[in-house]
Amino acid sequence: MTTLTLPAVAKLNLFLHITGRRPDGYHNLQTLFQLLDVGDELHFTLRSDSNINLQCNNNDLVNEDNLVIRAARLLQRHSSCHSGCDIYLDKRLPMGGGLGGGSSDAATTLLGLNALWQLGLSIDTLAELGLTLGADVPLFVRGYSAFAEGVGEKLLPVNLPEKIYLIVTPDCHISTAEIFQHNDLIRNTPLISVEQVLTTPWRNDCQPLVEQHYPIVAITLQWLVEYAPCQMTGTGASVFAAFPDQTSAQHALANLPATWRGFIARGVNQSPVWAALADTE
């Protein structure tokens, strides 16, 4: 195998509780991660030398900070591997929107190059490596919708109804670090057990703060709630609502204000990356 094409899907946080701050400044959370069937796409081509090259449909993303490059270099270093690759990233997801696109790209790169370079590393090892790149990377490496604790790396698979979601991203950039550093962030939500997940009303502890500091997010939620109950994902700015069917979601999407981005996706319990990897074996 010398080439590989794999998806890097998005996630929603169906709820997000912040349960405390750790001595290193990171926050412990409890969240329900819902994977979606929509995302970016990555194309990997094996090279005979050890260079790693990235191309992307968004030139602003072609730099050494890109999580795809960082994941590829991390894997190369960890495995003392001398292979290289050309990577094309077809960026489709809104960035910095709480949909986890960068983390998902990193996870797909770890999975894809582990296969292409025939490294044989375990999923546990890839998830551990991924956690050094970002808190959400282990979720996308493991590739199942999950109840998560810790910083989001302790994952318990869950079987969720695979609903149709409309995801709307207003034109605004929110820094995850800024939200987590803010004095007014709710960070003392009591822990719940996995059994309580279905009986506890779902909410996002970052949402009140984000709505206050980024009024466009509050306006987007006010727009979406006219169609269905809605919430913010991650630290924003994207918001989402579940719809009973594709037609009603399409109806809302058709009325979307021009400067906002929106897309429809189905919630999935298993990431499509696993089916795509299995197809290559």
Ligand SMILES: C[C@@](CO)(OP(=O)(O)O)[C@H](O)COP(=O)(O)OP(=O)(O)OC[C@H]1O[C@@H](n2ccc(N)nc2=O)[C@H](O)[C@@H]1O
């Ligand atoms: C909170 C979530 C929920 O899914 O939000 P989104 O980023 O998706 O919106 C994620 O766990 C975010 O994960 P990720 O975006 O990978 O965050 P990182 O790059 O690891 O962290 C960015 C910064 O946010 C803060 N941070 C992040 C995660 C966490 N549990 N506690 C924190 O305090 C830290 O200051 C860190 O430097």
Ligand SMILES: Nc1ncnc2c1ncn2[C@@H]1O[C@H](COP(=O)(O)OP(=O)(O)O)[C@@H](O)[C@H]1O
């Ligand atoms: N491959 C990538 N795709 C998207 N963003 C990336 C990527 N690599 C690095 N980044 C950086 O990570 C930031 C957060 O990305 P993203 O995962 O899309 O958002 P979020 O963490 O809010 O879900 C971006 O603003 C960008 O600066």
